[in-house]
Ligand SMILES: CSCCC(=O)C(=O)COP(=O)(O)O
């Protein structure tokens with residue numbers, strides 16, 4: 001039984017939810033959050049880590065502006081991602097929003113879990129942010145389906161070494177893991193590490209279909225419904241095109 005490792009943004013869920021709901025929420029909440037919680041060790045640790053890459057020692061006001069710029073630029077900086085997770089906690093808990101899920105994703109995740117496939121998440125969002133996302137999803141609490149969570153603390157998503165570390169962490173041979181993502185560069189890195197790969201080509205996120213050479217030979221599907229992780233090479237899945 002292959003294990004399944006899935007990305008979130010652009011794969012289980014729409015990019016527009018992250019860009020139009022989560023990021024603006026974090027951006028707006030940052031100044032008050034840093035003022036009210038900046039002295040707490042967990043928050044300070046990430047603020048200090050961000051400050052190092054923001055050019056060294058600076059005031060919290062300058063740091064907030066830098067962090068807001070990183071939000072606008074969709075930076076995957078680990079410290080920003082950790083802070084975003086802490087910021088979103090309030091929004092989810094107050095039911096200001098629920099995390100978007102393409103309906104085919106939770107349907108397939110539940111079916112794969114019931115069939116005995118172990119499911120893992122690997123996202124640039126911090127592990128706490130991933131758990132909030134799956135916990136407060138439009139499809140309900142999906143956390144019980146997931147056996148393990150990985151973020152960029154294990155390494156960048158475009159680095160093959162990250163996938164080798166994940167395989168080791170979950171105790172599986174790389175070839176026994178299928179990685180699902182919307183980003184070809186991430187799939188290239190996973191394939192280099194020996195994982196099977198499937199490109200999610202979500203029409204809502206990527207209106208021009210990504211076919212032919214741009215898929216770099218990865219199996220391509222537009223829905224989780226077309227992935228057959230138990231059938232050997234996912235490239236043979238119905239709907240997959242290299
Ligand atoms: C799961 S947290 C919200 C999404 C996010 O901040 C992010 O960076 C997602 O990137 P992904 O690696 O899931 O494409």
Ligand SMILES: [Mg+2]
Pocket residue numbers: 007008009010011181182183
């Ligand atoms: Mg993605």
